[in-house]
Amino acid sequence: MSTAWFTHALVPWYREHQRPLPWRRSSDPYAVWLSEVILQQTRVDQGTAYWLRFMERYPRVELLAGAEEDDVLRLWQGLGYYSRARNLLTAARQVVHEHGGRFPTTHAQLLHLKGVGDYTAAAISSICFGQADAVVDGNVYRVLARVFGIATPIDSTAGRKEFRALAARLIDPTAPGDHNQAVMELGATVCSPKRPRCGECPLADRCSALAHGRIEALPVKEGRTQVRERHFNYLHVQAGERIYVQQRGPGDIWQGLWELPLVETDEALGPRSFNKLTAHLPGGTSGGKWTLVDQMGPVKHVLSHQHLIARFWRVIPPPGLPLPTSWRAVDTSTLAQLALPRLLERYLEGTASESTRLL
DNA sequence: GAAGCGTGGGG
DNA sequence: TCCCCAAGCTT
Incomplete structure (x- = not known):
C-alpha cells in the first residue's frame, strides 16, 4: 500500500510552519551535528543557547578539536548528560585527524563518530547530504504510533524494529531532510505527549488514534526506570x-x-x-x-x-x-x-x- | 539487552 | 507533589 500521502501532507506543512531555529539556516554538517548532539534528550528551548555559545566559541570543527576537555565541559555545564560533551570533543578530533576535517557523508561512516548513534547519523546524512535515512526519535515514535495506531511498546525490541521499518518505508527520497524534520517538528509542536493539538494537524484525517479515541493511549511504553x-x-x-x-x-x-x-x-x-x-x-x-x-x-x-x-x-x-x-x-x-x-x-x-x- | 547517564518544564 | 517526557548513546 502506498504511503506517499504521509510525506505529501507533512512536508508542505513543515515548510510553512517550522520554527525558525538557528541551525536550520545552515547546511554545514558541523553546525547540524552540534545541534543534533545538543538536542539528544534535550528540549529545543534548553539547548538553543548552548548551540549559539558553542558556535561562537568554536565556529569550526578544527577549533573544537583543539579545545581542552575542561573548557568543553565548562561550556556544556548545566546541560546534563555530560558524556555528550566528552564524546563531542572526541568526535571533533576524529573528524580532523581521520577525515581531514571534513565530515563523513554516509550513515555508516557517521556511525563511527563517538556519540553519534543511529538517530544522529540519519539526521546528518539526510539533512546535510540528502540521503534517504529515516530518523527515529521520541517524536517519530509518538507520531507513527498515533497515525498508524500501533500499540507495540516503543521501548521493546519488537517495537524499535517495527517503527524503524515503518519510518524507512515512509521517508521521501526526494526530500529526506525535510521529511525527517517534518515528522519531528510535528511531534514537538502539534502531536505532543499530552493534549495534542489535533485541530492543527495536517494528518488528522488520516490519524488512526484520533479516529478511535486512542490519542491518550498511544504510544505504549512498558518500562519504568527505578530510581x-x-x-x-x-x-x-x-x-x-x-x-x-x-x-x-x-x-x-x-x-x-x-x-x-x-x-x-x-x-x-x-x-x-x-x-x-x-x-x-x-x-x-x-x-x-x-x-x-x-x-x-x-x-x-x-x-x-x-x-x-x-x-x-x-x-x-x-x-x-x-x-x-x-x-x-x-x-x-x-x-x-x-x-x-x-x-x-x-x-x-x-x-x-x-x-x-x-x- | 539492560542499565546508566542530567536537567528542566508541563500537566 | 509527582510523574512524564525531551531531536539518544554507551557499555
Whole structure:
C-alpha cells in the first residue's frame, strides 16, 4: 500500500510552519551535528543557547578539536548528560585527524563518530547530504504510533524494529531532510505527549488514534526506570579566599565535573549528626577534632536514575591534619572557571541559603 | 539487552 | 507533589 500521502501532507506543512531555529539556516554538517548532539534528550528551548555559545566559541570543527576537555565541559555545564560533551570533543578530533576535517557523508561512516548513534547519523546524512535515512526519535515514535495506531511498546525490541521499518518505508527520497524534520517538528509542536493539538494537524484525517479515541493511549511504553536514593555530604572547607574542590572520576555520575569534597553515606545524616559525619572524615576517629561552622540541607536533586539528598557542612579541619591529595585548594574567584553540577552551582551561588555567595 | 547517564518544564 | 517526557548513546 502506498504511503506517499504521509510525506505529501507533512512536508508542505513543515515548510510553512517550522520554527525558525538557528541551525536550520545552515547546511554545514558541523553546525547540524552540534545541534543534533545538543538536542539528544534535550528540549529545543534548553539547548538553543548552548548551540549559539558553542558556535561562537568554536565556529569550526578544527577549533573544537583543539579545545581542552575542561573548557568543553565548562561550556556544556548545566546541560546534563555530560558524556555528550566528552564524546563531542572526541568526535571533533576524529573528524580532523581521520577525515581531514571534513565530515563523513554516509550513515555508516557517521556511525563511527563517538556519540553519534543511529538517530544522529540519519539526521546528518539526510539533512546535510540528502540521503534517504529515516530518523527515529521520541517524536517519530509518538507520531507513527498515533497515525498508524500501533500499540507495540516503543521501548521493546519488537517495537524499535517495527517503527524503524515503518519510518524507512515512509521517508521521501526526494526530500529526506525535510521529511525527517517534518515528522519531528510535528511531534514537538502539534502531536505532543499530552493534549495534542489535533485541530492543527495536517494528518488528522488520516490519524488512526484520533479516529478511535486512542490519542491518550498511544504510544505504549512498558518500562519504568527505578530510581536509587543516595545521601551526599559535601564539605565546605574554606580558608580565606581558598576553598577545596575535587574532580569526579569515571564510573559514576558527573564524570569530569568538579564538586566540593564528598562523603557519601548509606543513611541521611540529620542536622545534629555532625559526630556521625566526623567518623567518615580524614583523620577519622583518631587525630584532632573537626569543627562545624555551619550546615544546610537537605537539598534534593533529581537525576534520571538517582535522587540525591545532599547536605552541606561548612567545617574546619583539625590544625596540621594532612588533607587528601585529591582535594585541591582553589581561589574562590576561579570557581566560575570550573564545570560544576547544577547542585553545586546552586549551593555556591548561595541562592538556597544565607551562605556566602561564591559564584 | 539492560542499565546508566542530567536537567528542566508541563500537566 | 509527582510523574512524564525531551531531536539518544554507551557499555
